[in-house]
Amino acid sequence: MMALDIAGLTVTIGGKEILRGVDLRLEPGRVHGLAGESGSGKTMTGLAVLGLLPHGARTSGTIRLGERDLLTLPPKELNRVRGGEVAMVFQDPATSLHPMLTIGKQLTEHMRHHLGLGKAEARAQAVELLTKVRIPGAEEAYRRFPHQFSGGMRQRIAIAIALACSPKVLIADEPTTALDVTVQAGVLRLLRGLCDELGLAVLLVTHDLGVMSAVADEVSVMKDGLVVESGPRGRVLREPAHAYTRSLLESLPEAEAR
Numbered sequence: 001m002m003a004l005d006i007a008g009l010t011v012t013i014g015g016k017e018i019l020r021g022v023d024l025r026l027e028p029g030r031v032h033g034l035a036g037e038s039g040s041g042k043t044m045t046g047l048a049v050l051g052l053l054p055h056g057a058r059t060s061g062t063i064r065l066g067e068r069d070l071l072t073l074p075p076k077e078l079n080r081v082r083g084g085e086v087a088m089v090f091q092d093p094a095t096s097l098h099p100m101l102t103i104g105k106q107l108t109e110h111m112r113h114h115l116g117l118g119k120a121e122a123r124a125q126a127v128e129l130l131t132k133v134r135i136p137g138a139e140e141a142y143r144r145f146p147h148q149f150s151g152g153m154r155q156r157i158a159i160a161i162a163l164a165c166s167p168k169v170l171i172a173d174e175p176t177t178a179l180d181v182t183v184q185a186g187v188l189r190l191l192r193g194l195c196d197e198l199g200l201a202v203l204l205v206t207h208d209l210g211v212m213s214a215v216a217d218e219v220s221v222m223k224d225g226l227v228v229e230s231g232p233r234g235r236v237l238r239e240p241a242h243a244y245t246r247s248l249l250e251s252l253p254e255a256e257a258r
């Protein structure tokens with residue numbers, strides 16, 4: 001299992017400094033929550049890890065995964081890391097699910113392409129993954145299309161696809177923001193369980209400190225392209241050192257933040 005270490009990460013787009021020296025460390029088996037107001041650079045940090053920054057973005061600093069620096073990896077190797085060792089779940093499951101392909105097709109294409117599995121083997125693993133993310137009737141779900149599932153189930157399927165290549169790092173960008181409140185907790189619990197079970201290093205991007213307090217081990221808070229506060233969840237949420245974190249906390253109901 002591998003840690004992911006972001007150090008001094010800067011991102012400049014069109015002369016504008018979007019990230020100004022971000023330090024962040026993701027540990028295996030830990031959920032690292034990344035909070036901060038809209039535009040603070042949370043999504044850009046996740047995209048930088050995946051090598052998916054907008055065209056023309058300039059970067060400095062390092063993003064270490066084991067011995068490698070993802071920022072200086074040749075495109076071909078970065079491609080192997082992305083969707084292999086590092087996977088991503090987006091806010092809207094529609095971003096990762098193809099509407100015209102069955103769930104089974106989407107899961108197995110991934111595995112056959114990246115892992116070189118045979119048809120039967122890929123199918124067996126796909127059904128197993130659907131079971132792992134608690135899709136009821138996995139065998140049947142395998143043959144269905146995305147629109148035949150609810151939003152919460154679609155996000156679980158997107159998570160299964162992200163897991164198809166046995167990643168070590170999972171970037172989850174607002175994974176429950178688009179979901180009904182009633183199903184949010186279930187998806188968060190699933191992420192938490194997968195993190196523990198598979199030893200995944202998870203970056204959970206959210207503007208919602210309530211979500212954070214429910215699942216994160218460590219919490220970092222961003223503001224204007226910088227991490228202004230970082231530490232164990234209990235410490236950051238109970239005794240925030242930074243005025244900005246305190247103001248974020250004040251927007252939360254008392255009981256939720258503990």
Ligand SMILES: Nc1ncnc2c1ncn2[C@@H]1O[C@H](COP(=O)(O)OP(=O)(O)OP(=O)(O)O)[C@@H](O)[C@H]1O
Binds near residue numbers: 045054
């Ligand atoms: N394609 C782009 N080109 C140039 N600047 C961009 C682009 N996308 C985003 N930005 C800028 O980058 C900054 C950081 O945006 P980012 O999406 O990382 O913030 P965020 O913290 O994820 O916000 P949100 O919670 O709204 O998603 C913002 O100032 C935004 O305007």
